[in-house]
Amino acid sequence: MFIRFALTADLQFSRDLTPEAVLAAGDTVQEANEVLFRRGVPAEAEDEQIGKITEWSAHDSVISLAIESGPYTRAHDALFRFRKLIAQAMGRHRLGLREITVRSFSVEIPGHIPDEAIPKLPFIRSVSSHAESVRIDLACSATDLENRVPDRIVKLIEEKKEAALYGGKTEHWELVFESGKRERIFEGNPTEEMLARGWIKHGASRGQWIFAPQAVALFRAFERIVVEEIIRPLGFSEMIFPKLVPWEVWMRSGHAKGVYPEIYYVCTPKTRDPSYWEDIADYFKVTGEVPVEMIRDRLDGPIGGMCYAQCPPFWPFVQGETLANDCLPIRVFDRSGTSHRYESGGIHGIERVDEFHRIEILWLGTAEQTIETANRLHETYTRVFEDLMELEWRSARVTPWFMAQEGMLGESGSADIGTRDYEALLPYSNSWLEFQNVSVNGDKYPKGFNVKIQSGADCWSGCSGIGLERWTAAFLAQKGFDTAKWPEAVARLVDEPKEIFRFL
Numbered sequence: 422m423f424i425r426f427a428l429t430a431d432l433q434f435s436r437d438l439t440p441e442a443v444l445a446a447g448d449t450v451q452e453a454n455e456v457l458f459r460r461g462v463p464a465e466a467e468d469e470q471i472g473k474i475t476e477w478s479a480h481d482s483v484i485s486l487a488i489e490s491g492p493y494t495r496a497h498d499a500l501f502r503f504r505k506l507i508a509q510a511m512g513r514h515r516l517g518l519r520e521i522t523v524r525s526f527s528v529e530i531p532g533h534i535p536d537e538a539i540p541k542l543p544f545i546r547s548v549s550s551h552a553e554s555v556r557i558d559l560a561c562s563a564t565d566l567e568n569r570v571p572d573r574i575v576k577l578i579e580e581k582k583e584a585a586l587y588g589g590k591t592e593h594w595e596l597v598f599e600s601g602k603r604e605r606i607f608e609g610n611p612t613e614e615m616l617a618r619g620w621i622k623h624g625a626s627r628g629q630w631i632f633a634p635q636a637v638a639l640f641r642a643f644e645r646i647v648v649e650e651i652i653r654p655l656g657f658s659e660m661i662f663p664k665l666v667p668w669e670v671w672m673r674s675g676h677a678k679g680v681y682p683e684i685y686y687v688c689t690p691k692t693r694d695p696s697y698w699e700d701i702a703d704y705f706k707v708t709g710e711v712p713v714e715m716i717r718d719r720l721d722g723p724i725g726g727m728c729y730a731q732c733p734p735f736w737p738f739v740q741g742e743t744l745a746n747d748c749l750p751i752r753v754f755d756r757s758g759t760s761h762r763y764e765s766g767g768i769h770g771i772e773r774v775d776e777f778h779r780i781e782i783l784w785l786g787t788a789e790q791t792i793e794t795a796n797r798l799h800e801t802y803t804r805v806f807e808d809l810m811e812l813e814w815r816s817a818r819v820t821p822w823f824m825a826q827e828g829m830l831g832e833s834g835s836a837d838i839g840t841r842d843y844e845a846l847l848p849y850s851n852s853w854l855e856f857q858n859v860s861v862n863g864d865k866y867p868k869g870f871n872v873k874i875q876s877g878a879d880c881w882s883g884c885s886g887i888g889l890e891r892w893t894a895a896f897l898a899q900k901g902f903d904t905a906k907w908p909e910a911v912a913r914l915v916d917e918p919k920e921i922f923r924f925l
């Protein structure tokens with residue numbers, strides 16, 4: 422049993438076919454079936470697996486075709502091969518091919534396909550499941566066929582079938598390193614303690630915090646440690662990556678394959694003309710309510726969303742370029758703004774929030790340079806967590822973040838490509854918090870953004886996200902709030918917290 426494609430289509434010519442043209446069309450059909458559709462097909466392919474025009478007729482200015490195929494010279498590929506041949510043949514009878522109308526298109530996929538593996542798409546007209554196969558009738562235009570929509574639907578079904586098998590599987594997790602145990606100094610919940618001390622307050626938006634000077638002093642202390650112990654010694658240069666991400670970037674980074682449930686979407690006004698918005702403002706002035714429904718009708722987009730993974734918007738800087746060997750490896754970082762995720766995992770304290778502050782470290786070069794930089798980062802992070810922050814922590818190989826953000830599970834399939842999560846113990850909940858990671862992303866981004874290297878070697882990249890909320894949560898959960906008990910390397914960077922607000 423193999424996959425089958427079938428279509429019927431009408432080819433509209435510029436004038437009625439003459440009897441000679443009809444004869445020529447018959448010869449062309451025969452030549453296509455016997456020669457053209459067999460080109461590039463393996464010798465061992467059976468006849469019924471190869472695309473064939475099974476019926477045809479000519480009336481007035483139209484040639485109607487029925488094409489069937491197996492996996493070789495798929496029906497829609499046969500249609501476009503035939504188009505070229507018949508246009509030449511009819512051209513000799515002064516007949517121009519005007520357009521192709523696809524009347525029907527079906528694909529029959531062997532095997533058991535669970536319902537959840539069938540995507541809900543406008544192209545799918547009907548689905549009929551049989552014991553050994555599923556038949557899908559598609560509504561496709563000739564352009565859809567040229568864009569290979571049927572092939573992409575088949576691939577999507579295979580992926581969904583695979584994911585349905587993975588269903589029970591959790592994310593990949595394999596321990597790499599664990600530190601020694603540390604003396605329990607504090608057992609409280611850091612978020613609650615920070616709230617009680619006025620270090621933070623809930624922001625007005627979901628999963629958002631307002632950080633008072635005491636909390637920011639700790640954020641900045643960690644930033645200084647990152648700059649002094651990691652960024653500067655390893656030679657990373659600061660850049661500013663955009664924070665509003667258009668679809669074009671997420672299409673190339675792969676996020677467009679599955680990040681929709683967690684994006685903070687961004688829309689634009691249909692027009693800046695103040696009079697267009699006057700009634701909205703008036704409505705608010707009169708009612709004190711913002712008429713969101715009315716506003717929604719006046720928006721374009723969403724044009725994309727707020728920063729999510731932080732590194733993708735960097736890539737247009739090198740898109741389409743070839744990098745000179747002597748400028749590699751490129752090592753940069755960004756800490757210029759917030760990341761936003763409509764966290765489906767639910768929000769929790771300052772640990773899992775919708776708006777967070779991350780230092781995104783990014784490097785690119787040859788595969789060797791990329792792996793070497795990741796290893797140098799592992800070494801420096803280990804020294805920071807062991808000797809400076811004196812944390813109880815561990816690291817683990819996990820499903821690569823870029824796969825997880827495309828809704829995939831499992832592994833990258835290459836030992837060198839993947840994500841290593843760093844986790845810190847939270848004594849108050851006796852659980853482990855991923856507070857940062859280091860990833861070798863392989864050629865995914867350079868390929869996605871068409872970046873080459875002078876030597877012709879594959880360009881690879883890596884990135885590491887340092888979440889300042891998470892570093893803070895991990896540190897305070899383990900070290901508590903008495904700065905006298907903090908490790909010297911951190912305490913020396915934080916002045917005595919000043920109370921500037923006094924609420925009555």
Ligand SMILES: Nc1ncnc2c1ncn2[C@@H]1O[C@H](COS(=O)(=O)NC(=O)[C@@H](N)CO)[C@@H](O)[C@H]1O
Pocket residue numbers: 729730731732762764771772773774775777779781822855856857858884885886887888889890891
């Ligand atoms: N909801 C969240 N709240 C707080 N911090 C978060 C949240 N999501 C991610 N982070 C921080 O961002 C880091 C990297 O996020 S990631 O999704 O794992 N990886 C990426 O996005 C990569 N581009 C590297 O940044 C996490 O280790 C964590 O420190």
Ligand SMILES: [Zn+2]
Pocket residue numbers: 730731732733781884885886
């Ligand atoms: Zn990244």
